[in-house]
Amino acid sequence: MSGSIAHYDVAYIGQALKNNELSQVTLPASSLTECRGEIGNFTLSYQAEEELDQIQTSNIVINLPHQEELPVEGCLSLTGVGEEFLAEADGDKPLIIIQDYQELSAAALSQRGLKLALQAKSEDPAREVYYFYQAMRFMDNNDELYEEARRQEVIFLKHDLGELEISQDGEIFYSREDIELSLSGELVVAPELKPAAEVDRLARIFNITRGPEGYLQVDNIYLQPTLSGKRGLYVLGGARGPNALTYQQEEREYTLQEIKRNLIGVEELDEEERSVDDQKCVVCYTCYRVCPHGAIQRDEELNSMQIMPLACQSCNLCISRCPMGAITRSGEVEEQPQSDRQVIICENSAALAREKADFDPMAGLEVTEVPCVSTVKKEHIYQRLAGSEGDLLILGCISEACKHLTGHDRCEQVVSSAKSDLEKLDLDPERVNYQRLSPRMAADLSAYLTDWKGEVLQ
Amino acid sequence: MIVGKLKDVAEIKDMLSEDLESLFIIGCGTCVSVSLAGGEREAKSLRDLLELYFRSQGRDVKVNTATIKRQCDDEFIDSEELAISEHDVVLSLACGVGVQHLGIKHPGKMILPGVNTTFYGRNSDVGEWEEMCLGCGDCILDDFAGVCPVARCSKSLINGPCGGSQDGKCEVDDEIDCGWDLIYNRAKEIGQLDRLLSYEGPKDWSTARDGGVRSHKNPEFFSE
Numbered sequence: 001m002s003g004s005i006a007h008y009d010v011a012y013i014g015q016a017l018k019n020n021e022l023s024q025v026t027l028p029a030s031s032l033t034e035c036r037g038e039i040g041n042f043t044l045s046y047q048a049e050e051e052l053d054q055i056q057t058s059n060i061v062i063n064l065p066h067q068e069e070l071p072v073e074g075c076l077s078l079t080g081v082g083e084e085f086l087a088e089a090d091g092d093k094p095l096i097i098i099q100d101y102q103e104l105s106a107a108a109l110s111q112r113g114l115k116l117a118l119q120a121k122s123e124d125p126a127r128e129v130y131y132f133y134q135a136m137r138f139m140d141n142n143d144e145l146y147e148e149a150r151r152q153e154v155i156f157l158k159h160d161l162g163e164l165e166i167s168q169d170g171e172i173f174y175s176r177e178d179i180e181l182s183l184s185g186e187l188v189v190a191p192e193l194k195p196a197a198e199v200d201r202l203a204r205i206f207n208i209t210r211g212p213e214g215y216l217q218v219d220n221i222y223l224q225p226t227l228s229g230k231r232g233l234y235v236l237g238g239a240r241g242p243n244a245l246t247y248q249q250e251e252r253e254y255t256l257q258e259i260k261r262n263l264i265g266v267e268e269l270d271e272e273e274r275s276v277d278d279q280k281c282v283v284c285y286t287c288y289r290v291c292p293h294g295a296i297q298r299d300e301e302l303n304s305m306q307i308m309p310l311a312c313q314s315c316n317l318c319i320s321r322c323p324m325g326a327i328t329r330s331g332e333v334e335e336q337p338q339s340d341r342q343v344i345i346c347e348n349s350a351a352l353a354r355e356k357a358d359f360d361p362m363a364g365l366e367v368t369e370v371p372c373v374s375t376v377k378k379e380h381i382y383q384r385l386a387g388s389e390g391d392l393l394i395l396g397c398i399s400e401a402c403k404h405l406t407g408h409d410r411c412e413q414v415v416s417s418a419k420s421d422l423e424k425l426d427l428d429p430e431r432v433n434y435q436r437l438s439p440r441m442a443a444d445l446s447a448y449l450t451d452w453k454g455e456v457l458q
Numbered sequence: 459m460i461v462g463k464l465k466d467v468a469e470i471k472d473m474l475s476e477d478l479e480s481l482f483i484i485g486c487g488t489c490v491s492v493s494l495a496g497g498e499r500e501a502k503s504l505r506d507l508l509e510l511y512f513r514s515q516g517r518d519v520k521v522n523t524a525t526i527k528r529q530c531d532d533e534f535i536d537s538e539e540l541a542i543s544e545h546d547v548v549l550s551l552a553c554g555v556g557v558q559h560l561g562i563k564h565p566g567k568m569i570l571p572g573v574n575t576t577f578y579g580r581n582s583d584v585g586e587w588e589e590m591c592l593g594c595g596d597c598i599l600d601d602f603a604g605v606c607p608v609a610r611c612s613k614s615l616i617n618g619p620c621g622g623s624q625d626g627k628c629e630v631d632d633e634i635d636c637g638w639d640l641i642y643n644r645a646k647e648i649g650q651l652d653r654l655l656s657y658e659g660p661k662d663w664s665t666a667r668d669g670g671v672r673s674h675k676n677p678e679f680f681s682e
């Protein structure tokens with residue numbers, strides 16, 4: 001390992017973005033072994049030739065191509081054909097472009113298909129060009145390309161699932177109402193896009209959550225367009241999601257701008273400090289695993305966990321899940337609300353909805369605002385129920401609008417476990433309620449509260 | 459490590475007598491903390507839940523908690539000596555080892571188990587554990603491509619799968635992987651299939667539970 005470690009503005013995992021102002025390094029995904037540190041100062045370890053090496057970087061961009069799966073073996077891929085393909089084409093054979101064989105394709109693939117059809121016509125206006133699609137997707141000037149292609153007599157045939165079949169030897173059967181068609185020719189098919197290779201491993205190395213389809217960005221409004229849950233780590237292309245091809249240009253520009261902004265300086269997101277008591281920590285890794293922002297790492301000297309202040313986005317999920325109560329937050333006060341109508345609300349949704357409402361929908365309720373409802377421990381729930389005869393309502397967010405990604409699901413798990421324990425002891429589980437809101441749901445908030453208050457008052 | 463699961467609260471409640479006046483819940487800060495069953499977090503939330511319950515019954519029961527590093531070692535328990543003596547009953551959230559060790563140290567005290575000690579397992583996902591070893595006392599992993607036939611085959615078969623193995627799943631429950639499917643695949647992967655062909659005589663179970671209660675000594679600590 002080198003004595004002094006080189007520091008870059010940005011490290012690309014996969015393909016670099018064009019830029020002359022940033023110092024950069026590119027590492028193949030397969031060589032990466034570990035990531036430590038946080039935005040402004042990541043250390044990446046990777047396998048170089050025979051030995052492990054390290055670099056430091058302020059930002060990381062994962063930019064890997066989608067994996068492509070062709071729906072039929074042996075046909076050409078719409079993403080793979082270039083100029084030479086048409087130049088060498090046999091003009092007697094029709095060109096057959098299939099845009100959405102099994103799945104709808106991204107708008108970028110519509111664009112490629114339309115351009116290919118037009119090029120074929122300009123090389124040889126007499127050539128027959130068929131274009132099969134389920135839905136034309138629009139971006140940039142796709143609509144103009146489409147109109148132009150119609151004028152050039154490209155034959156567009158819309159199909160639904162099952163109306164189009166491609167046989168093993170590349171023959172096309174199309175049947176729709178009054179049309180029955182069988183065709184053969186040069187077949188170019190839009191591939192199905194899958195997450196980039198190695199994303200599993202990368203998710204583990206960077207300790208970030210993957211979405212259900214396997215991409216490194218979960219479906220969440222706070223992450224658009226290229227943010228991951230971890231500050232300073234950006235995901236593009238086949239690492240990000242199925243639509244990444246369509247918005248490529250915007251995404252690149254956005255990412256480079258963000259990186260440049262980071263380089264000027266990064267602030268902590270919360271003035272409260274979270275620290276781990278190394279005498280209590282049993283290094284169970286629970287905090288590390290649940291942190292939605294990859295903000296925790298093991299302190300190798302103390303052999304306990306360490307919360308990275310710039311990476312932490314202050315949800316408190318780690319605090320509520322630590323089995324040893326080893327993590328504390330400065331400024332934490334043990335409050336003991338006594339009111340019969342207590343509400344715990346998330347500052348990113350219900351609190352905003354409350355502000356937007358014309359009258360305070362929470363007047364008369366004892367309200368506690370938390371950075372994320374994942375702050376709530378079972379202990380808190382029981383203590384609050386013990387403090388009064390009344391009810392407790394916890395208002396979290398819908399998953400796609402949860403600033404802490406999994407925070408609200410985690411809270412729901414805690415609430416439902418608490419409810420089931422209450423039930424087992426013949427205590428009323430209905431005294432605790434959990435509801436999800438989005439920030440725009442001011443109206444729902446009032447309606448929900450009225451309802452809930454109505455029930456409580458009965 | 460030792461994996462545990464917090465007992466159902468209703469069962470815990472039923473263990474406690476009607477005239478109970480004080481309860482001391484002791485968490486254990488090692489195995490059961492890591493397996494999220496009996497650390498400080500569980501001890502405290504159980505305390506708060508039971509308090510809520512006693513109050514609903516109009517009973518005045520004092521419930522306190524402490525969590526110590528390991529309940530299976532004397533030195534860690536000493537600090538709680540006084541607190542233990544001041545409570546009617548102790549509810550230990552350690553594994554069965556800790557519960558009994560507390561009992562040995564406090565012969566006159568009622569020590570109740572709050573955790574079910576489930577198995578020796580590995581952490582397979584956040585909040586999820588899988589059994590890996592049965593503690594048979596004579597490890598034979600070297601002959602089985604590193605996959606334990608004793609613990610991971612539901613029937614502890616050591617000469618190949620039973621007839622109920624299907625699509626990699628065990629006939630006892632199709633949520634369970636067939637241990638022999640795992641052994642076969644791993645042996646193939648590391649090029650040791652031929653080792654599975656030799657016949658294994660009956661396993662000597664005397665080192666396991668069948669030989670009676672087990673104990674052992676490290677010779678470096680004893681003179682002949």
Ligand code: SF4
Pocket residue numbers: 276280281282283284285286287288305321322323324325326327
């Ligand atoms: S959850 Fe708590 S005990 Fe476990 S590693 Fe994190 S700080 Fe340590």
Ligand code: SF4
Pocket residue numbers: 274290291292293294295296307308311312313314315316317318319
């Ligand atoms: S408070 Fe939230 S973001 Fe910060 S370290 Fe804990 S879990 Fe991660």
Ligand code: SF4
Pocket residue numbers: 460486487488489490527528529530531552553554555556557
């Ligand atoms: S008492 Fe049980 S749970 Fe506690 S440290 Fe000992 S073996 Fe582990």
Ligand code: SF4
Pocket residue numbers: 590591592593594595596597598599606607608609
């Ligand atoms: S052979 Fe015995 S000691 Fe080895 S893993 Fe299996 S049960 Fe455990």
